[in-house]
Amino acid sequence: MEKQASNVLSTLIIQDFTALGQMSMTSALTVSQSMNILTASLPVQMLSTQTEGFGQPHREIMADWMEQVWHHWDTIDIKPFTSTLIGYLGTNELAQLVNMEIRQHRNPNLIVDPAMADQGRLYPSLTKSYVEEMRRLMSGAQIALPNVTELGLLSENDLEMTPSDDKLRQALKRCQSFAPDCQIIATGVKKGSAIGCAWLRGNEIVWAGKNIIKGHFFGTGDLFSATFNVLKLRFPKLDVDQLVSEAMAVVYAAIQETAALPAAQWKLGLQLKDAISLLMTFE
Numbered sequence: 001m002e003k004q005a006s007n008v009l010s011t012l013i014i015q016d017f018t019a020l021g022q023m024s025m026t027s028a029l030t031v032s033q034s035m036n037i038l039t040a041s042l043p044v045q046m047l048s049t050q051t052e053g054f055g056q057p058h059r060e061i062m063a064d065w066m067e068q069v070w071h072h073w074d075t076i077d078i079k080p081f082t083s084t085l086i087g088y089l090g091t092n093e094l095a096q097l098v099n100m101e102i103r104q105h106r107n108p109n110l111i112v113d114p115a116m117a118d119q120g121r122l123y124p125s126l127t128k129s130y131v132e133e134m135r136r137l138m139s140g141a142q143i144a145l146p147n148v149t150e151l152g153l154l155s156e157n158d159l160e161m162t163p164s165d166d167k168l169r170q171a172l173k174r175c176q177s178f179a180p181d182c183q184i185i186a187t188g189v190k191k192g193s194a195i196g197c198a199w200l201r202g203n204e205i206v207w208a209g210k211n212i213i214k215g216h217f218f219g220t221g222d223l224f225s226a227t228f229n230v231l232k233l234r235f236p237k238l239d240v241d242q243l244v245s246e247a248m249a250v251v252y253a254a255i256q257e258t259a260a261l262p263a264a265q266w267k268l269g270l271q272l273k274d275a276i277s278l279l280m281t282f283e
C-alpha cells in the first residue's frame with residue numbers, strides 16, 4: 001500500500017482514560033504508536049475501570065486541565081493535527097466543552113465515535129442532550145462510527161440489532177440531514193451469523209462483515225475507530241471499503257486473541273498483540 005511519510009502525521013485523541021485494562025485511550029495510543037504517529041492525547045476523564053462490569057468506577061473530570069492545555073497549546077507553535085479522533089466523553093458538560101473547542105480550532109479530518117450506547121441502551125448516566133451533542137460533533141466531522149444502537153438514537157429510528165437495509169438507509173439518511181459532509185459508517189451490524197459495518201454509497205447500502213466470534217467483548221468500538229483513524233492517516237489512498245475491511249480484520253484479530261482467555265477477563269478490554277502484529281504487516 002502507498003503510505004504517507006510518518007514525520008508529517010499527527011493525531012489528537014480525545015476520550016476517557018480508563019486505568020484498568022486496554023480500553024479507550026490505552027488502545028488508541030497503542031495503535032497510534034505502533035504506526036509511529038505523533039500523538040496528542042486529551043483524557044477527558046480518568047476512570048478507575050470501564051463503566052460495565054466493575055460497579056461504579058471512580059471518576060476524575062479533567063475539564064479544567066483540558067482548558068489549560070488548549071490555552072497553552074495556543075501559545076506554542078504546534079501545527080494543526082492531521083486528524084482528530086473523538087471517543088467516549090461521558091458527560092454533557094464534557095461533550096459541550098469538546099464541541100466548543102473543536103469548533104474554535106477547526107480540526108481537519110475529524111473522526112467521531114459517538115460512544116454512548118450499546119445493546120439497545122444509553123450508557124448509565126447519559127441523557128438525550130448527550131445525543132444532541134454527538135449530532136453537533138458529527139456535523140463538523142468527516143467520518144462518524146456509531147454502532148447500531150447509537151445510529152438508532154442519533155436518527156430517532158427504532159433499530160433492531162439486525163436492521164433491514166431499508167431501516168439502515170432511513171437511519172443513515174436522517175443522520176445526513178444534520179451531518180451532510182460526514183461519511184457515517186454503522187458498526188456492529190449483524191447479518192445472519194456475521195457482524196460488520198454498513199454505510200451509504202449514494203442510495204445503496206454497502207455492508208461488509210466477518211463471522212461472529214461468540215461472546216460479548218468490550219473495547220471493540222474503541223479499537224475499530226482508533227485503527228480506522230491511523231489507517232486513514234497512513235494510507236490516504238484507501239477508500240472507505242478498504243479502510244473498513246482492514247480495520248475489521250485488526251479488530252477481529254484482537255477478539256480472537258481475547259476469546260481464548262477465560263471469559264471473566266474479557267471485561268478488561270481486548271488483547272492487542274495479534275492486532276498490532278497484523279497492523280504492522282500493512283506497513
Ligand SMILES: Nc1ncnc2c1ncn2[C@@H]1O[C@H](COP(=O)(O)OP(=O)(O)O)[C@@H](O)[C@H]1O
Nearest residue numbers: 147187188196197211212213220221224248251
Ligand atoms: N463478536 C464479534 N465477532 C466478530 N467481530 C466483532 C464482534 N464484535 C464486534 N466485532 C467487530 O468490531 C466492530 C465494532 O464493534 P461494535 O460492537 O460495533 O462496537 P461498540 O463497542 O462501539 O459497540 C464491528 O463492526 C465488528 O466488525
Ligand SMILES: Cc1ncc(COP(=O)(O)O)c(C=O)c1O
Nearest residue numbers: 024050051088218219220221222
Ligand atoms: C469508560 C469507557 N470508555 C469507552 C467505552 C466504549 O467501549 P466500546 O469500544 O466497547 O464501545 C466504554 C464502554 O463501556 C467505557 O465504559
